[in-house]
Amino acid sequence: MTKEEILKKYFGYSDFREGQAELIESILGKRDTFGILPTSSGKSLCFQIPALMFEGITLVISPLISLMRDQVISLNDVGVHAAFLNSSLTQGQYYKALENMKRGQYKIVYVAPERLLTDSFLQAVQEVEISMVSVDEAHCISQWGQDFRPSYLKIIDFLDWLPKRPVVSAFTATATKTVRDDVVSLLRLSDPNIVITGFDRKNLSFSVSHVKDRYQFTVDYVKEHIEECGIIYCLTRKVVEEVTERLQREGISVTRYHAGLSDAERKKNQDEFIYEQKLVMVATNAFGMGIDKSNVRYVIHYNMPKNIESYYQEAGRAGRDGLPSECILLYGGQDVVTNQFFIDNQGPADEMDSSTLEEIKERERERLRKMTFYCFTNDCLREYILNYFGERAPGYCGNCSNCLTKFEDVDITDIARNLVGCVKSSHQRYGIVMIVDTVHGSSNAKIQRCRMDENPYYGTLKEVQIHRLRQIVNYLILKEYLILTNDEYPVLKLSEKSEGLLIQEDPIIMKVAKEREETKEKKEKK
Numbered sequence: 086m087t088k089e090e091i092l093k094k095y096f097g098y099s100d101f102r103e104g105q106a107e108l109i110e111s112i113l114g115k116r117d118t119f120g121i122l123p124t125s126s127g128k129s130l131c132f133q134i135p136a137l138m139f140e141g142i143t144l145v146i147s148p149l150i151s152l153m154r155d156q157v158i159s160l161n162d163v164g165v166h167a168a169f170l171n172s173s174l175t176q177g178q179y180y181k182a183l184e185n186m187k188r189g190q191y192k193i194v195y196v197a198p199e200r201l202l203t204d205s206f207l208q209a210v211q212e213v214e215i216s217m218v219s220v221d222e223a224h225c226i227s228q229w230g231q232d233f234r235p236s237y238l239k240i241i242d243f244l245d246w247l248p249k250r251p252v253v254s255a256f257t258a259t260a261t262k263t264v265r266d267d268v269v270s271l272l273r274l275s276d277p278n279i280v281i282t283g284f285d286r287k288n289l290s291f292s293v294s295h296v297k298d299r300y301q302f303t304v305d306y307v308k309e310h311i312e313e314c315g316i317i318y319c320l321t322r323k324v325v326e327e328v329t330e331r332l333q334r335e336g337i338s339v340t341r342y343h344a345g346l347s348d349a350e351r352k353k354n355q356d357e358f359i360y361e362q363k364l365v366m367v368a369t370n371a372f373g374m375g376i377d378k379s380n381v382r383y384v385i386h387y388n389m390p391k392n393i394e395s396y397y398q399e400a401g402r403a404g405r406d407g408l409p410s411e412c413i414l415l416y417g418g419q420d421v422v423t424n425q426f427f428i429d430n431q432g433p434a435d436e437m438d439s440s441t442l443e444e445i446k447e448r449e450r451e452r453l454r455k456m457t458f459y460c461f462t463n464d465c466l467r468e469y470i471l472n473y474f475g476e477r478a479p480g481y482c483g484n485c486s487n488c489l490t491k492f493e494d495v496d497i498t499d500i501a502r503n504l505v506g507c508v509k510s511s512h513q514r515y516g517i518v519m520i521v522d523t524v525h526g527s528s529n530a531k532i533q534r535c536r537m538d539e540n541p542y543y544g545t546l547k548e549v550q551i552h553r554l555r556q557i558v559n560y561l562i563l564k565e566y567l568i569l570t571n572d573e574y575p576v577l578k579l580s581e582k583s584e585g586l587l588i589q590e591d592p593i594i595m596k597v598a599k600e601r602e603e604t605k606e607k608k609e610k611k
């Protein structure tokens with residue numbers, strides 16, 4: 086059978102999507118291949134189809150037990166013999182599966198990276214022909230990726246151990262340049278064919294809102310889109326519960342999903358959403374992996390997620406059918422703190438040592454900062470995201486909240502000087518809240534305890550709204566007039582540019598939103 090026939094026969098599709106044919110051809114030509122494609126672009130087919138065409142077995146290395154299970158079930162459904170080997174199997178089941186593998190019953194075997202170097206597995210693969218090793222979620226091998234798993238490093242030893250080197254293919258949805266280089270060098274891909282398809286999802290519109298009342302915004306939005314399917318992502322289970330309950334009371338067709346629910350309830354709620362008995366899903370980031378619902382018209386992030394990788398992946402669950410869909414991020418300052426808390430309290434993934442864990446946390450903090458900047462930039466949001474993934478993009482997309490906002494230039498030199506002066510005179514010891522409260526002249530307990538009411542800048546910016554002051558501080562950080570440290574309690578520090586600011590003549594101009602143009606489409610709807 087040709088690859089087109091297999092596509093039709095087993096998967097029921099008539100055409101390949103962008104990148105798929107090229108990746109499959111490359112693998113069939115026995116060349117190491119690295120595919121970088123956005124989420125839900127159809128990466129699985131790129132190794133599944135060659136797996137069916139090769140003589141021997143294909144091993145697929147995957148970090149996610151649930152995803153393995155789903156893929157194996159759907160493969161078996163269409164008549165492809167596949168199995169998975171991971172910690173969810175009992176010992177009996179595990180050995181049974183190995184036996185079957187040795188007897189050549191499977192074309193595709195999913196295996197968790199921790200299993201690769203175990204005696205039983207090594208012994209089993211010796212007795213069969215391994216045509217290909219395919220590494221899914223390949224970014225997990227890099228310390229610079231957002232999901233570093235030390236056990237992925239075992240893949241190289243495993244490949245070295247095999248009597249004959251198979252074709253190696255690797256796939257990921259998120260690869261910045263560093264991660265990409267890591268995948269190639271750490272997996273020792275030999276002269277790999279690297280296929281990158283564009284990350285841009287043109288049918289998605291992006292917006293960031295600094296609304297006062299997120300719930301009000303959300304309920305209004307949902308009511309305006311009452312017949313459409315949408316996902317509302319929240320940072321914690323507690324917020325999921327709260328938002329679900331309130332929406333329910335409004336009579337909205339809503340269900341929920343988070344790791345605190347029983348397996349049975351998660352399954353039930355997920356199905357209700359997929360089969361549209363419920364139109365709105367309120368969930369933590371536990372929801373969405375392996376879910377394939379094409380007509381999600383909007384994804385609202387009720388809270389800011391921890392990094393751009395997660396954001397783009399979650400937001401990207403909107404509009405898989407290619408129709409216009411909205412991705413809305415509601416920013417609140419507390420989200421930064423909550424995310425920081427998660428990072429600080431995160432434990433090691435499998436066999437990670439403590440210094441590695443520290444480094445990882447450091448990078449996570451950096452990623453969180455980049456996420457926060459996304460919420461404060463006045464430049465094109467799509468450009469920001471694409472640049473983050475190392476892709477070039479025009480400065481104007483015409484389909485994001487910044488491109489659709491008219492800005493006016495505001496001279497913030499004087500305010501900036503007061504803020505920087507306050508940081509300096511208090512010896513760079515405090516975070517954003519304290520500095521803002523001080524210049525605004527707030528009189529809370531913390532101000533008094535730290536005697537900031539005696540600071541020379543106390544109350545100098547009384548007439549400027551707190552919200553505006555925060556916005557300006559964030560702008561100053563963005564433009565490196567101030568530095569926010571990466572510590573557990575981030576502190577504002579002076580930068581090289583701050584000293585200049587205190588004496589310079591040139592004004593600092595910030596773009597501030599003036600009015601929002603409605604998108605053409607919305608106007609037409611009305």
Ligand code: ADP
Pocket residue numbers: 098099100101102105122123124125126127128129130377
């Ligand atoms: P990824 O791993 O890139 O996130 P998947 O492999 O899970 O994406 O594929 C996403 C969805 O797209 C799946 O439902 C898959 O069946 C579907 N799909 C993949 N290739 C094609 C194709 N050529 N035509 C139509 N649908 C496809």
Ligand code: ZN
Pocket residue numbers: 464465466467468480481482483484485486487488
């Ligand atoms: Zn834009």
